[in-house]
Amino acid sequence: MALVVQKYGGSSVADAACIKRVAQRIVATKKAGNDVVVIVSAMGDTTDELIDLAEQVSPLPPGRELDMLLTAGERISMALLAMAIANLGHEARSFTGSQAGVITDSAHGRARIIDVTPGRLRGALDAGSIAIVAGFQGVSQDTKDITTLGRGGSDTTAVALAAALNADVCEIYTDVDGIFTADPRIVPTARKIPEISYEEMLEMAACGAKVLHLRCVEYARRYDMPIHVRSSFSQKTGTWVGNRPNPNTAPETAAKDSEVEQPIISGVAHDRSEAKITVVGVPDKVGEAANIFKTLADAAVNIDMIVQNVSAATTGRTDISFTLPTTDAQNALSSLKKIQDRVGFESLLFDDQIGKVSLIGAGMRSHPGVSATFFGALAEAGVNIEMISTSEIRISVIVGQNEVDAAVTAAHRAFNLDADQVEAVVYGGTGR
Amino acid sequence: MALVVQKYGGSSVADAACIKRVAQRIVATKKAGNDVVVIVSAMGDTTDELIDLAEQVSPLPPGRELDMLLTAGERISMALLAMAIANLGHEARSFTGSQAGVITDSAHGRARIIDVTPGRLRGALDAGSIAIVAGFQGVSQDTKDITTLGRGGSDTTAVALAAALNADVCEIYTDVDGIFTADPRIVPTARKIPEISYEEMLEMAACGAKVLHLRCVEYARRYDMPIHVRSSFSQKTGTWVGNRPNPNTAPETAAKDSEVEQPIISGVAHDRSEAKITVVGVPDKVGEAANIFKTLADAAVNIDMIVQNVSAATTGRTDISFTLPTTDAQNALSSLKKIQDRVGFESLLFDDQIGKVSLIGAGMRSHPGVSATFFGALAEAGVNIEMISTSEIRISVIVGQNEVDAAVTAAHRAFNLDADQVEAVVYGGTGR
Numbered sequence A, B: 001m002a003l004v005v006q007k008y009g010g011s012s013v014a015d016a017a018c019i020k021r022v023a024q025r026i027v028a029t030k031k032a033g034n035d036v037v038v039i040v041s042a043m044g045d046t047t048d049e050l051i052d053l054a055e056q057v058s059p060l061p062p063g064r065e066l067d068m069l070l071t072a073g074e075r076i077s078m079a080l081l082a083m084a085i086a087n088l089g090h091e092a093r094s095f096t097g098s099q100a101g102v103i104t105d106s107a108h109g110r111a112r113i114i115d116v117t118p119g120r121l122r123g124a125l126d127a128g129s130i131a132i133v134a135g136f137q138g139v140s141q142d143t144k145d146i147t148t149l150g151r152g153g154s155d156t157t158a159v160a161l162a163a164a165l166n167a168d169v170c171e172i173y174t175d176v177d178g179i180f181t182a183d184p185r186i187v188p189t190a191r192k193i194p195e196i197s198y199e200e201m202l203e204m205a206a207c208g209a210k211v212l213h214l215r216c217v218e219y220a221r222r223y224d225m226p227i228h229v230r231s232s233f234s235q236k237t238g239t240w241v242g243n244r245p246n247p248n249t250a251p252e253t254a255a256k257d258s259e260v261e262q263p264i265i266s267g268v269a270h271d272r273s274e275a276k277i278t279v280v281g282v283p284d285k286v287g288e289a290a291n292i293f294k295t296l297a298d299a300a301v302n303i304d305m306i307v308q309n310v311s312a313a314t315t316g317r318t319d320i321s322f323t324l325p326t327t328d329a330q331n332a333l334s335s336l337k338k339i340q341d342r343v344g345f346e347s348l349l350f351d352d353q354i355g356k357v358s359l360i361g362a363g364m365r366s367h368p369g370v371s372a373t374f375f376g377a378l379a380e381a382g383v384n385i386e387m388i389s390t391s392e393i394r395i396s397v398i399v400g401q402n403e404v405d406a407a408v409t410a411a412h413r414a415f416n417l418d419a420d421q422v423e424a425v426v427y428g429g430t431g432r
Helices: A015-033 A046-057 A063-087 A119-126 A153-164 A198-206 A216-225 A286-299 A326-337 A360-365 A370-380 A401-414 B018-032 B044-057 B063-087 B120-125 B152-163 B198-206 B214-223 B288-298 B325-339 B370-380 B401-414
Strands: A003-008 A033-039 A092-095 A102-104 A111-116 A128-134 A137-142 A144-147 A169-174 A227-231 A240-242 A267-271 A272-284 A304-310 A317-325 A347-351 A354-360 A387-391 A394-400 B003-008 B035-040 B092-093 B102-104 B113-116 B130-134 B136-138 B146-148 B169-176 B228-232 B237-239 B267-271 B274-283 B306-308 B319-324 B347-351 B354-360 B387-391 B394-399
Touching: A003 A153, A015 A033, A015 A063, A015 A128, A015 B044, A033 A153, A046 A063, A046 B003, A046 B018, A046 B063, A063 A092, A063 B044, A063 B063, A063 B092, A092 A119, A092 B063, A102 A153, A111 A153, A111 B370, A119 A128, A128 A153, A128 A169, A137 A153, A153 A169, A153 A216, A198 A216, A198 A267, A198 A354, A216 A227, A240 B401, A267 A401, A267 B387, A272 A286, A272 A326, A272 A354, A286 A317, A286 A326, A304 A387, A317 A326, A326 A347, A354 A401, A370 A394, A370 A401, A370 B130, A394 A401, B003 B018, B003 B152, B018 B035, B018 B063, B035 B063, B035 B120, B035 B152, B044 B063, B063 B092, B063 B130, B063 B136, B063 B146, B092 B120, B102 B152, B113 B152, B120 B130, B130 B152, B136 B152, B136 B214, B152 B169, B152 B214, B198 B214, B198 B267, B198 B354, B214 B228, B267 B401, B274 B288, B274 B325, B274 B354, B288 B319, B288 B325, B306 B387, B319 B325, B325 B347, B354 B401, B370 B394, B370 B401, B394 B401
Parallel strands: A003 A033, A003 A169, A033 A128, A092 A128, A102 A137, A169 A227, B003 B035, B003 B169, B035 B130, B092 B130, B102 B136, B169 B228
Antiparallel strands: A102 A111, A137 A144, A227 A240, A267 A354, A272 A317, A272 A347, A304 A317, A354 A394, A387 A394, B102 B113, B136 B146, B228 B237, B267 B354, B274 B319, B274 B347, B306 B319, B354 B394, B387 B394
């Protein structure tokens, strides 16, 4: 008997009809002979509605109380899901994050999981029940207050419980069929990726692929917990992140592995949520860059890419550009202005009309010419590159925001990622 | 420093504006030098909306899951209330029933409180915080599952916590000014009762006065916890149930106590939610009545009034009539039909077009003629009495449902309960 952990997001449980359909899926998994633990998010827009209510009573609600409020959302969806399963003749028991043993630190709104003690879940499974757990929430070790995990919290709950229960697989259900080689809204010929390594998935998530959150992938990688990202609207195999536990479960891909080439590139990710700041005319002295980024770190600004050009010999000054979430930009700009005199830079340039396009693939390590092909494709598409940053399995470029679609499409085509007519054509799937 | 427990019902926290107003009231109580513990119900129609959702996914949801679902309602209101108080510059901490130490049995949907361990509330008070507690909910001692207390649960939570914390007063806020001598919608001249004993309040609640629930009054009586029922929309003194702790706090009533007579009647209550069943032609033998009521008890039917006439000498048979909640009627009728042959009664009569009108007052013990005046007033108003039942401090009659208003009005006038022009006229208030 396998232990399957399933996570259903808010769109999968948006209303009573959705909840009933998800219940059927869960019961089918149980009937197939598995123990099942389900992690569920709040229904559809519930969280936004609760935040709206909070804003009506207080412009800056205390974190402890905001967490208390928001956790009501999963409480509703998990109880309804347990009822719907009971209505199908199977016993289900719902558990809050606290009851499920999700122990966190006390950082309200962005708590980190520090321990998982799923004794009550084991008890429910031993009694033959399906366990339904509220995602996104836990209880603080020190204060015993209710906490929330912040963005991607439900995915992270799922992986953390799967790891603590030594589950065979953690299935993340979403409204798309899996991870694609590019956003299908931009590249209609994008293909579903059948398998992807944790490392590549981390780069995809960090570069804007929204299906899985960075944090959940990090957790899965640490505990080597395979994630199966799939659609709650179909029975198709989705994308396996990490090592697929049993290749025989997905014969349609295994059969065709020999037909395709070694993969070089897993996919093309993009992100329009960043802005670029350039610090112009920084004196080319030891420690100036450190000064700048220490200031930003103190202001809790998240930095993504950093580019520093060699200094112009004639001036002894250099420009430092970096990208950051647009939401952090005002904070960054005002922090930097405060140190302008001390550091002695000339000015600050700000641009929020940028986009990041990233090429991701473990294969690029051993394949020369990937960047040449990438940059060549962008040039041919008339896309100007503003910044470049690379890792061993990723090349990211910053381009104008209105050129993102063209850049993604060009890169996708240049690396032969476009699907054939048949959806089932297989790409990737070896050596990971 | 006094410890004040306040309970606000759903209509007092129906929306963000209501919550902000309640927050101001709580802060005013705190600023007046009191420690404050607040019990709050779910916002307005939240509970009904959640029940509606439950019905959409399951016709008969499991009690455990229904309780999990419904407790989300108070979670939302208490967090919002804590935020609103924080926004006024005072620290407030919200607690679920479980966190507040409300320990119950495992009867989901109608759990009884078996212990109260308010350690976390004391901690919050000691730290100078206002404690906000979810009403209506607790945690089962055996299974550690979330429970709800059923009807009147929030009032009961308030009284139970007030008793456990040894509070000075338990204030129950509602949308009316207090307990009235009759329903003001029927008798516009009804007066607010300034003080009433636990026993009379119990009879009032049992006879249909909806402001306080029977259960909460029973709890208050057992622990001798004074309840102050008052409006959340005004600053007026409401009705004190039990012994008012300090008469000086309500000078407007103390000043006029000498102007009025000894009270005889506290008020007139009515109830339209009952039905009447008559078992016709019961053989007048020992044990037949016991058979009938044992059958009803086994079917978990709640019986209110019972009347048996003397048997007609010629037939050796008698009729037994009883009243019960209309919702239990079908169950009662089918249970009785099953024993018809064994008991040998002739037929069953059913009437759901009845109403109960009750006269309540400790004073009637020592005042002869109360029933004569009562029945006389009804006769004069043309109201036919179908059944009569009495206790030491109550006389109840069953009348036709469309005669309830006339009966209440006539009784209210007959016992001089009508208010003078001035609202502040005082009635009652001695010897309790």
